[in-house]
Each structure stands twice: as C-alpha cells, then as structure tokens.
Amino acid sequence: MFNIRQNSGRGFKKWKTIVVFLLLFTVAGAVYGTQKPLPEGVSVAKTPNNVSDVEFLYDLTYMKDGQKVHDQEIFDRALEIIGDAQEYIVVDMFLFNDEYNRQYSYPALSSSLADALIEKKRQHPETEITVITDEINTFYGSYPSKYLERMKDNGIRVTITDLTKIRDSNPAYSGFWRVALQWFGSRGKGWLPNAFSPDSPEVTMRSYLKLLNFKANHRKVIVTDSYSLVTSANPHDASAYHSNIAFVVAGGISEQILESETAVTAFSGNAGRQQATVNSGSEPEAGGDLQVSLLTEGKIKKHLIDSFRNSGPGDMIQMGMFYLGERDLIVELLKASERGTDIRLVLDPNKDAFGMEKNGIPNRPVASELNEKSQGRIKIRWYDTHGEQYHTKIVMIQGKQKTEIYGGSANLTRRNIGDYNLETDLKITAPNNSDLAQDAAAYFETIWNNQGGEYTLDFEKYRDDSKAKYFVYRLQEWSGLSSF
Numbered sequence: 001m002f003n004i005r006q007n008s009g010r011g012f013k014k015w016k017t018i019v020v021f022l023l024l025f026t027v028a029g030a031v032y033g034t035q036k037p038l039p040e041g042v043s044v045a046k047t048p049n050n051v052s053d054v055e056f057l058y059d060l061t062y063m064k065d066g067q068k069v070h071d072q073e074i075f076d077r078a079l080e081i082i083g084d085a086q087e088y089i090v091v092d093m094f095l096f097n098d099e100y101n102r103q104y105s106y107p108a109l110s111s112s113l114a115d116a117l118i119e120k121k122r123q124h125p126e127t128e129i130t131v132i133t134d135e136i137n138t139f140y141g142s143y144p145s146k147y148l149e150r151m152k153d154n155g156i157r158v159t160i161t162d163l164t165k166i167r168d169s170n171p172a173y174s175g176f177w178r179v180a181l182q183w184f185g186s187r188g189k190g191w192l193p194n195a196f197s198p199d200s201p202e203v204t205m206r207s208y209l210k211l212l213n214f215k216a217n218h219r220k221v222i223v224t225d226s227y228s229l230v231t232s233a234n235p236h237d238a239s240a241y242h243s244n245i246a247f248v249v250a251g252g253i254s255e256q257i258l259e260s261e262t263a264v265t266a267f268s269g270n271a272g273r274q275q276a277t278v279n280s281g282s283e284p285e286a287g288g289d290l291q292v293s294l295l296t297e298g299k300i301k302k303h304l305i306d307s308f309r310n311s312g313p314g315d316m317i318q319m320g321m322f323y324l325g326e327r328d329l330i331v332e333l334l335k336a337s338e339r340g341t342d343i344r345l346v347l348d349p350n351k352d353a354f355g356m357e358k359n360g361i362p363n364r365p366v367a368s369e370l371n372e373k374s375q376g377r378i379k380i381r382w383y384d385t386h387g388e389q390y391h392t393k394i395v396m397i398q399g400k401q402k403t404e405i406y407g408g409s410a411n412l413t414r415r416n417i418g419d420y421n422l423e424t425d426l427k428i429t430a431p432n433n434s435d436l437a438q439d440a441a442a443y444f445e446t447i448w449n450n451q452g453g454e455y456t457l458d459f460e461k462y463r464d465d466s467k468a469k470y471f472v473y474r475l476q477e478w479s480g481l482s483s484f
Contacts, residue, residue, distance in 0.1 A: 022179070030175025033168030041263025042166070043297040043419050046256040052288035054428055055248035056439045059233060060447070061241045061388050063454040068386060074233045074246045075109060078222055081248070082116050085127060085224035089120065090261050092132040092221045092424075094409070095236035096147060099197040100354060106237040113235040114147040118154045129156045132264055134217040135163060139194065140210040141186035142203035161217035161422065162268040169420035170214045170480035177213060186210050214483055217264065217422040219296075220409045223257045226250065230257075230408045230426045232322075232393040238354050242391035243383065245320070245407050245443075247426050249292055256294045257424070264422065290436060291429040300410050300425045301326065301417035307397050307404050308332040313340035315399050318444045320346045320383075320392040323411035323484045325362035325477045326418070333370060337377040345370070346447055348390035349382045349462040362413065362484055364464035365473040371459060381448060381456040393425075396440050403430050403437040413484050414477055 059072045082089055091113075098110045121129050129151075137145045138160065148158050164182070168174035186209075190202035222229040231246035233239070265271050295303055309332060311317060317336060324330075324347060337343050347363045370378045383390030394407040408425030410416045416423055430437040447455040476482035 026175045026179045028175075029178050030168070030171040033174050033178060034171045036167060038167065038297075038419060039165050039263060039267035041260060041266070042422065043299055044260060044294070045296075045299040045303065046253075046260075046294040048291040048293045048429075049249075049252040049256075050288045051249055051252040051290050051292055053250060054290055054292060054430075054436050056436055056443070057231075057246040057248065058392075058443060059242065059244045060455070061243055061386070063384065063386070064452070069453060070241055072240075074231055074244055075113065075235065077246070077248060078229055078231075078235075079112070079116050081222060081224055081227045081229055082120055084226055085120065086124070087225040088128040088130075088258075089117065090130045090132070090221070090223045090258060091117065092217070092219045092261055092264065093235050094134050094216060094218045094220060095136065095234035095239060096131075096133050097137045097145060097196075098147075098237040099194070099200045100238035101197055102199050104238070107240040109235050109237050109240045110147055114151055117151060117156055121155050125155065130159065130261075130265070131156055132159045132161065132217070132219075132261060132268075134161055135210075136216065139196065139200075139203045140207040142188075142190050142207040143201045157270070159265045159268050159270040161264055163213070163215055163217070165267045166215060166422065167420050168213065168215065168480075169415045169418070170212070172479060172481060174213050177209065181206070181209050214415070214480060215420055218409050218416065219264075219422050219424045221257060221261065221424050223254050223261070225254065228252075228254050228257050230424055232391055232407070232409060239389075239391065241388040243388070245392050245394045247407055247428065249426070252288075253292050253294055253426075260294065260296055260424065289431055290434065293427040293429075295406075295408075295425045295427050297421070297423050298417060298419035300406070300408075300423060301329065303427055304329060304395065304406060304412075304417075305332055307395075307406075308336050311336045311339070311341040311397055311399070315397065316342040316344070318344045318346075318396045318398070320390070320394045320444070320447070321363075321412055322348045322389060322391045322393060323350075323362060323413050323416070324366050325413040325473065325484060326416075327414075327477065329412055330366065330370065333378065334373050337374045343374075343378045344444070344448060345378065345380045346383055346390070346392075346444070346456055347380065349385065351462070352385050352387050352389055359469070360462065360464055361469055361482075362473045362477060364462055365466070365470040367459065368463060368465045369470065371463075372465075380459045382459070382462045383447070384454055384457050394440075396444065398432065398437075398441070401432060403432055403434075403440070404428070405430065405436070405440055411484065415480065415482075415484065420480075
C-alpha cells in the first residue's frame with residue numbers, strides 16, 4: 001500500500017512538472033512572438049524621392065437625390081497600369097477573392113484583375129509578373145484559391161505570405177497556438193461552415209484556429225517598370241463599393257517598393273527570379289517639387305507622430321480612417337489640439353461588414369474620447385455608409401507652406417502600425433499650391449461639407465459614450481484579441 005501511494009505521488013509530481021514546463025514554455029513563446037526580430041526588409045522608411053507628379057485617386061459611395069452613387073477610379077487606373085507595363089509587374093494585395101454571400105451582388109473585381117494579369121502574360125510572356133497575397137484567400141490553407149491557381153497555371157509567380165515569420169499581435173492565443181497547434185497544419189477535407197461566404201468551400205477547424213492569430217499581409221500595392229500604385233483598396237468583389245484612396249507615382253519610387261516586396265517573397269520561401277527584377281528597376285527620378293517616401297509597418301507610426309508633434313497654431317490635421325485606435329497617436333492628436341492645431345476627422349462608424357452589423361468598436365469609443373478630452377476642439381464627422389465601408393486610410397497635415405499626406409493600406413491601430421501586420425504607405429510632402437495638395441484638400445472639403453452629395457453625418461449621429469464599449473476597445477487594442 002505504501003509503495004502504491006508513493007508511486008502515485010511521484011506520478012502526480014511528474015505530471016505537475018510537465019504542465020508547469022509547458023505553461024512556462026507557452027508564456028515564453030508568447031513573449032518572444034511579440035518581440036522577435038522582424039524579417040529583413042520589414043519596417044522600413046526609405047530615402048525620399050523627388051518627383052514631379054503624383055496622382056491622387058479615390059472611390060466614393062454616397063447618396064445623391066435619393067440614389068446611391070458609386071464614383072470609382074482606382075481599379076480602372078490599376079488595369080491601365082498593368083496594360084502599360086513592359087518589364088515587370090508586382091501585385092501585393094490582401095483580399096483577392098470573390099467570396100461573399102450570394103444574396104448580394106457586386107462587380108467582378110477579383111476576376112477582372114486576375115484576367116488582366118493573365119492576358120498580359122499571354123500577350124507578353126517576357127513580362128515578369130509576381131502576385132503576393134495573404135493566407136486569408138485560401139482560408140488559411142483549407143482550400144486552393146481559384147484565381148491564384150489560374151494565375152500559376154499561366155506562368156505568373158504566386159507567393160502566399162508566410163505569416164509565421166512576422167510578429168504575433170495576439171500573444172494570449174498565439175503562444176499556445178505555436179506550442180500546441182501549429183504542428184497539425186490546416187489542410188484537409190473541411191467540415192465547418194465558411195465564415196466568409198455560405199457558398200464557399202467548407203473549412204477545417206485547424207484553419208479557424210490559425211485565423212485566430214489575427215495577423216495579415218495587409219498591403220495593397222501594384223508596382224511596374226513605369227508606375228507605382230499604393231492604395232487602401234482590395235481587389236475583392238464584396239469590397240468593390242467601399243470608399244478608398246490611392247496614389248500613383250511615375251517612376252522614382254519603384255525600385256524601393258520592389259525591394260520591400262522582394263523581402264516578403266524571400267521570407268516566404270519564394271524569392272527566385274524577382275531579385276533580378278529589383279536590380280533592373282527604374283532609377284529614382286531627378287527633380288520635381290514633390291517628395292515621396294516609402295514607409296512600411298512601424299515606420300508609418302513613427303513618421304505620423306513626428307508630423308503631429310510638429311503641428312501647431314495655423315496648421316490643420318485632416319484624417320479619413322476606417323479604424324483609429326492606436327494609443328500613442330490619440331495622445332498626440334490631443335496634444336496637437338491643445339497647441340492650437342485645427343483637427344478634423346472623418347471616420348467610418350464601424351457598423352457594416354459584408355452584410356453583418358458591427359458594434360462600433362474602435363471608432364465610436366475613440367471618437368467620444370477625443371471629443372470629450374479635447375472639449376470639442378477636435379471636430380469629428382461620420383461617413384454615411386449604407387452597407388459598404390469607408391475603408392479609406394489617409395492623413396493630411398497642412399502647414400503654412402507645405403502639406404504632408406500619408407496614405408495606403410494602414411489603419412491607425414496597434415496591429416497595423418505596431419510592426420505586426422505587413423503594411424505599405426506613402427508619405428508625400430508637397431507645396432500647398434501644388435495640384436496634389438489642392439486635390440487632397442478638395443477631397444476633404446467635398447466630404448466634410450457634403451458638396452454635391454450626402455457624404456458625412458454629424459458627430460451626434462453615432463456618438464457612443466458607453467463605458468463598457470470603451471473598456472472593450474482598450475482591452476482589445478492592448479491585448480490583440482480583436483480583428484482591428
């Protein structure tokens with residue numbers, strides 16, 4: 001009897017030791033996952049390029065005379081850029097699919113882009129074409145993407161970003177996933193409903209478990225030997241009517257963007273021929289009174305903070321943003337308002353998501369905080385969405401002589417500009433009398449003052465002073481337990 005009890009006690013101590021070791025290993029993995037070295041070429045601020053011209057493009061959905069209007073130009077211009085390319089095309093897009101609930105109807109955005117790339121390769125096989133995208137388009141490995149497979153079959157090199165190489169934004173979960181779950185993969189016959197569309201293939205439980213890491217290659221870039229397009233828009237059918245912005249630069253910055261994209265293919269295990277393309281890229285354009293800088297990941301935040309801190313009386317910060325939640329930026333906005341900077345924000349009300357209703361987090365709690373703490377000095381309007389999203393990501397800081405404009409893929413949240421997601425923005429510095437600065441200013445005036453249509457609503461329309469929602473927002477922004 002004594003031996004039995006003794007052996008039982010030893011067995012309990014052994015399992016207790018194993019459990020404690022696994023817990024410690026999980027915690028260590030979670031901490032390391034948030035702090036590990038970034039892959040080479042990630043989170044960069046490139047040397048500014050002087051260029052003579054930057055196109056400012058936008059898509060806007062709004063109401064006019066009781067009818068819904070869709071003004072769209074971004075992907076029309078993207079197709080022109082692809083058609084004009086000769087040596088190479090690199091496309092890096094987050095959402096590249098036609099998965100949505102078929103009770104709704106949308107333009108065939110994903111197939112039009114895929115068809116354009118395939119046709120370009122057929123007519124000009126010497127043109128090097130690379131497509132980079134996120135695992136979301138295969139539901140994290142559950143099934144192949146029909147568009148990606150078609151492009152592969154037509155000689156286009158496709159890279160699905162290896163998200164395990166970038167930092168973990170959701171450490172409370174990702175530490176456990178890395179230790180216990182990642183080894184089982186995600187492929188196999190699916191049996192669970194597809195959250196993106198009831199008409200899409202069923203998926204595996206392991207794919208849902210991978211999804212919960214909440215990280216992405218969120219970039220939206222097209223670069224060729226002639227042009228660079230950086231945008232907030234996805235070639236995703238259900239996103240076709242979203243309001244978005246884009247910038248097109250002729251030459252100048254192409255090689256820097258190629259280097260940034262080559263870094264993604266390299267750490268995703270698909271480098272190969274694209275390096276030769278980088279070496280043959282166009283040289284930076286000399287001259288011009290516009291300065292264009294490539295910023296990715298955490299460097300976007302660094303430069304934005306510097307710009308906010310340099311603002312003061314007589315300056316104006318204007319922002320159009322899908323998600324605003326990053327705490328350091330919020331602090332700097334409040335400080336700027338105290339110094340006398342005029343601040344106007346146009347925010348998505350965070351209520352629409354592909355036919356589903358959202359709870360307003362993070363924008364509504366953030367807007368209430370900014371309104372209260374600035375004593376109303378920070379002016380806020382909501383974009384008036386009707387099922388679509390105000391998916392724009394643009395910040396404009398107007399000084400006495402020059403204007404700084406930030407725009408691209410990055411929402412202003414911890415995940416997007418904290419070196420977790422992959423993001424690409426341009427920072428453009430332009431004289432106030434330049435066409436670009438005036439076009440951007442006119443864009444804000446149009447939507448702020450509802451010129452020629454019904455674009456925005458008063459702050460009170462979606463004002464939400466709920467303490468519970470504010471607590472949830474702060475917890476999610478801090479912990480990463482969210483999709484924003």
